Amino acid sequence: MQVSETLNSGLKREIKVTVPAKDMEARLMERLEDAKNKVRLKGFRPGKVPLQHLRRMYGKSFMAEVVNEILSDSSKSIIEDRGEKPAMQPEISMTENEKEAEKVLAGAADFEFSMSYEIIPPIEIKDLADIKITRPVYDVPDEEVEEQVKRVADSVRTYEPKDGKAEENDKVTIDYAGKVDGELFEGGSATDSELVIGHNQFIPGFEEQLVGLKAGDKKTIKVTFPAEYAAQHLAGKEAEFDITVKQVAGAEELVIDDELAKKLGLESAEKLREIIRGQLENQFGQVTRQKAKRQLLDALDETYKFEAPSKLVDAEFDNIWAQVTRDLEQANRTFEDEDTTEEEAREEYRKLAERRVRLGLVLAQIGEEAKVEVGEDEMQRALIESIRRYPQHQQQEIYDFYRQNPQALASIRAPLFEEKVVDHLLTQIDVTDKKVSREELLADDEDEAETPKPAAEKKAAPKKKAAPKKAAPKKAADKKAEAE
Known part of the structure; x- marks a missing residue:
């Protein structure tokens, strides 16, 4: 040869x-x-x-x-x-x-x-101790734990029909029909819809106008959809909802005690508070870790400058671009709506692809030298977690596919390996913890307006009667439009 x-x-x-x-x-x-x-x-x-x-x-x-x-x-x-x-x-x-x-x-x-x-270029790992980051840490106060406990308690609160006018925290059952420019719009009508006044389930200004109404009352409510509303055809539009109140129910007194905890499957109110504190600390801790990781990756990006293999960059860019265009299409938006052009967007996402590839190669080299490994048990747990997203009747087929295809299995291993390398790096670099407020921790975070919700609250939620689909509620409609 x-x-x-x-x-x-x-x-x-x-x-x-x-x-x-x-x-x-x-x-x-x-x-x-x-x-x-x-x-x-x-x-x-x-x-x-x-x-x-x-x-x-x-x-x-x-x-x-x-x-x-x-x-x-x-x-x-x-x-x-x-x-x-x-x-x-x-x-x-x-x-x-x-x-x-x-x-x-x-x-x-x-x-x-x-x-x-x-070829993958040779990468010489430099002294990791030279990398310095500041890790923001938020100590969850007792008041915030108590606030979450009340939210959980409210999820299992019972309501009794009452005579008289609706007040804050009352549950009202209504029929409504929404109109924009005098015309009914799709998803804007519902019957026997339940909402608790003050829970902000609906768009701003809707619930407040139900205060003072009683069973049998009819009213036309006028509201304006938020300018950033996910359903673009409704964003910023003025709307009218013809309301018929079917029932007004008052809430029982909110008492945080062992009896309440037992409704949630826990032995005591003390245990409920303990679990919620742990969950909040864990979820805020995840934000802390993500911010620390971001600083770490930025530092590595500044430290390691080399030519990345163009084929890997092309593949990464194609994945990013497919997601970007799919998201725009689903949101019925254009690059112009995002104050950019397709050419400028391509250039920016190309830079992102190059950064991801370079950092991926650096992390792989660091992991290899540190002998970082992903165990079979870890892979099995991650694989099972991944296939749970599929319908149950397809899960065995999906499981077999992954086990029989090394490349597909590598897609499960890659993020596990990356996180383990990051964990290793955080023990090697210079990390300074800095106490911050909740607002500071969540600043510049995509979900900064969202309070991390403890699992106990999610566990209690199914006990409530599911509300029918509707266009008026702020959160439900926004999430649906984003998903589509």
């Missing part, structure tokens, strides 16, 4: 490989000799089939197997011998001329092919 380098430019490599016809012939004869003692042909005793007869019958198919074997084995061994790490699977090219291919399969010509690939 003759191996020669035909391209060495930056990270790009191209290798030409020639396997002489005599070597191809030798490999073919080995296969024929092996088949001679195994094949059963009519008219011939076992092991007595002439080689030339076998060659006429199986020569081309055996030689095709030889070709595939060479391509599979040699591409890997050649790169290993060169001490290189390919960024992606090498691209193989060989003759497309049918007559030349026939000569190779007949053993009458040398087999030639070329391999083109990009």
Whole structure:
């Protein structure tokens, strides 16, 4: 086998490989000799089939197997011998001329092919102690825990029908029909819809106008959809809702005691507070970790500047761009709506793709040197968690797919490995903790307006009667539009 380098430019490599016809012939004869003692042909005793007869019958198919074997084995061994790490699977090219291919399969010509690939550049890990970050830490106060406890308690609160006018914290059952420009709009009507005044389930200004109404009352409520409302055809529009009050119910007195805790499946109010504090600290802790990780990645990005393999960047950009365009399409928005152009957006997301690839390679190198590993138990838990997102009848099929496809399984391992490397780095770099307020911790965070909700609150929620779908509620409609 003759191996020669035909391209060495930056990270790009191209290798030409020639396997002489005599070597191809030798490999073919080995296969024929092996088949001679195994094949059963009519008219011939076992092991007595002439080689030339076998060659006429199986020569081309055996030689095709030889070709595939060479391509599979040699591409890997050649790169290993060169001490290189390919960024992606090498691209193989060989003759497309049918007559030349026939000569190779007949053993009458040398087999030639070329391999083109990009290498992962050598990455020398610098002193990690030189990296310094400030980790924001929020101590959850007792008042915030108590506020969450009240929210949980409110989720299992009972209501009793009452005579008289609706007040703050009363539950009202209403029929409503929404109109924009005098026309009913899709999803803007519902019957027997329940809401608790003051819980801000509906768009701003809606619930407040129910105060003072009683069962049997009718009223037209005027509101304006928020300018940032997810359903674009309603954003900023004035609307009228014709309301009929079906029932007004008052809430029982809110008492945080052991009896309430038992309704939630816990033994005491003290245990409820303990669980909620732990959940809040965990969820705010996740924000702390994400901010620390972001600082860490920014520092690594500044420290390591090198050319990233273009094929990896292209693949990462394609993934990002597909998500961006899909999100815009679902939101019925354009790049102009986002105060940019497609060209500018492409440029920005290309830079993001390059950053992700470079950081991915740096983290991989750090993880390799630190001997970071993802255990089989960790992989199994992550895989099970992933397939739970699919319908139950598909889960076994999805599980088998992942277990049988190394590349698919790698997509499960990659984020686990990254987080473990980040954990390792946070023990190696200079980290200073800084106490901050809740607002400071959540500043510049996409969900800064959202208070992390403890699992106990989510657990209690199903005990409430599910509300019918409607366009007027702020949170439900916004989330639906974003999902679509």
